[in-house]
Amino acid sequence: MDLDFSQGDLAFRDEVRAFIAQAFDDDMRAHMGQSKNAHIDKTGQVRWWKRLNEKGWMATDWPAEYGGTGWTHAQKYIFDMEMALAGAPDTSNMGVRMCAPVVMAFGTDEQKKQHLPKILSSEVWWCQGYSEPGSGSDLASLSMKAERDGDHYVLNGSKIWTTYAQHADWMFCLVRTANEAIKQMGISFLLLDMTTPGISIVPLPTLDGPPDGEQEINQVFFENVRVPVANRIGEENQGWTYAKYLLQFERGNAYAPGLTNMLAKVKMIAGAERSDGGQRMLDDTDFRRKLTETQIKVDALNATELRMFAARTAGEAMGAASSMFKLEGSQAQQAITELALEAAGLYAQPFVRDTFAEIRGERNEPRAGPDYAATVAPMYFNYRKTSIYAGSNEIQHNIIAKMVLGL
Template identity: 80%
Template sequence: MDLDFSAEDLAFREEVRSFIAANFDDDMRAKMTQSKNGHIDKAGQVRWLKRLHEKGWIVPDWPVEYGGTGWAAAQKYIYDMEMALAGAPSTGNMGIRMCAPVVMAFGTPEQKAQHLPKILATDVWWCQGYSEPGSGSDLASLAMKAERDGDDYVLNGSKTWTTYGQWADWMFCLVRTSQEPIRQMGISFLLLDMKSPGITIQPIRTLDGPPQGDQEVNQVFFDNVRVPVSNRIGEEGQGWTYAKYLLQFERGNAYAPGLTNQLAKVRKIAGLERADDGQRVLDDPDFRRKLSEVQIKVEALNATELRVFAGRAAGEAMGATSSMLKLEGSQMQQAITELALEAVGVYAQPFVEDTWAHLRGETNVPRAGPDYAATVAPMYFNYRKTSIYAGSNEIQHNIMAKMVLGL
């Protein structure tokens, strides 16, 4: 693939930069700088996504007929990299990135008309109902029942690790509609309104503490929750097929742009902080070696992603490649947070539970060290999850061994 930018590509890059300068406002910038998990509050994310929607840039990966941009690979690369380097909020929420592709591929015309325009306009926030207590990477063991009662399913059970479930208007959910000898059978894919009677959301406190008062993950309980059969995607008992299709989009993301931005932050911190000998951390040979090793891997991942996404644009299926990207991307995310923790040194030890407190004018909350130190330890702890969610790294290794190596 030709990676030399044309004059049109360079003009597009300037357009992206101008858009970011005009629309990535000071409030968003401040919150992103002090974010412990790479996200900001719901109001800020919705504001950002709606501005992208007005520009026509919110879903560059969608087909043009549903609102996609139709960009060439070079434009998509420029867009992703410029957004990441600016530290802008992610556009990959669960409605856009995961639910919508399944609705496009397997939904009825009525389901497409009901849900896709609202996802596009960020009028509805979605969460994912996959994992259960005792059913995570072994997703086929899920047990939440959906029993048919006339034109409804009646749901009983619970889902866990539900990211931003407290924000969600709707959930896409895997449920067990029958017991089969092969566990992957008997699973169905439902879309459900989170305001339905019988749903209870309970927050889960994680190692990084409550993110600015909005916990990131939850457990969701279902007590005789009625969901119309018309909300089922595709055929009953075929949810595993649709779930595997969705996981290609959950796992097969572009990691390199965000990793590039994170590495730049680590390099900046290491250039400011001092090692035990009084010299800059960045001048320490061992630290520079580790930083260079991660930089090389990120560049290799970037080249691989460009090749893969160019193939997708040409109609090639991602398949097991999504597992490779998820595996390497999550490992690099963790490695960079480890380097950041090393670079910031003792300033990471005082744990700042609410890193947005001073943005709200709560100046009575003391801090040790510079502002950039406050998020380093929380992000380190938060990113321990990356090798577990969307299928653990061990699961990704098994997928690649079976589907790529034929073992």
């Protein structure tokens, strides 16, 4: 197994760096420097995606026939790593990385023609309608009803933790179309227009966001919402199959590039801040031990991801590895935000809910402490979610136990 990059890969790396230097402008850099979750405001995010699309680099995982890059796994890894190291905005939007693969694999020709070009051009913003109150990691227990009425389904119920639903034009959604003894049966996968009458969105304030900050998650309510049967993906009552397929893409992304960037920021903060003993935090024995242990875990994850991507190039399926990546990656994310909080010390305590406030000129007084400390507490609180979303880490343990150990 060859994990070294070829001369062609290294030339591609240089091309990616040159693109970032030109396209990642000062305004985006300023906003990303104050971002708690690798996103910026919607206008800036779409501007970034459109620049990627103009370059032909928006859909790194799509087949070339649909407008994707057709890259090798090595090129995708290099691209993700360089984007992360540069601190560029996240490219992992729900349309490109989650909805589109399902449409490609199970959608009709009409659905592909309707949705894929608009996802690629960022003309349409998508959100995910999976979790419900009381049905988070136990997704199979969802209860939102979709009753057949001629050529439409009538939806009643709600979805929760819906990221950026307030921006979304469309939602991909799991609904219950039949009550079966086996919970996974009777679920269907629908695509729905968020302007459909009967849909209402209620913000869910979090510790790291509103009332002053950028709204991230919401609860979406459906009251007699009519969705055409033609918007169903695949067969009725077979949505669980499509949902599992989608979750491979949600859980199986590379974590090491982003973790490497997060660790670099921690090292920068620890090199500038002082411990109680007056030395640099980076020279504090206990802190350095924890930092080194985390670095080893990130390096091990990086090597494992490279090994897995090499295996995928040879045609091997990802399988339970997607759960392993999600499990280890999310734990490392949380560990790094804890280290950042410790390194920043007192400067992390003046908690700024809206990390974009100073850029927008809305703060009357300057924030206490250096700029790099502004996002430390918001990121710490925001990343508490990583061990829960896409199936809680307890669920990932169960999947690995079943698929690898046969328990």
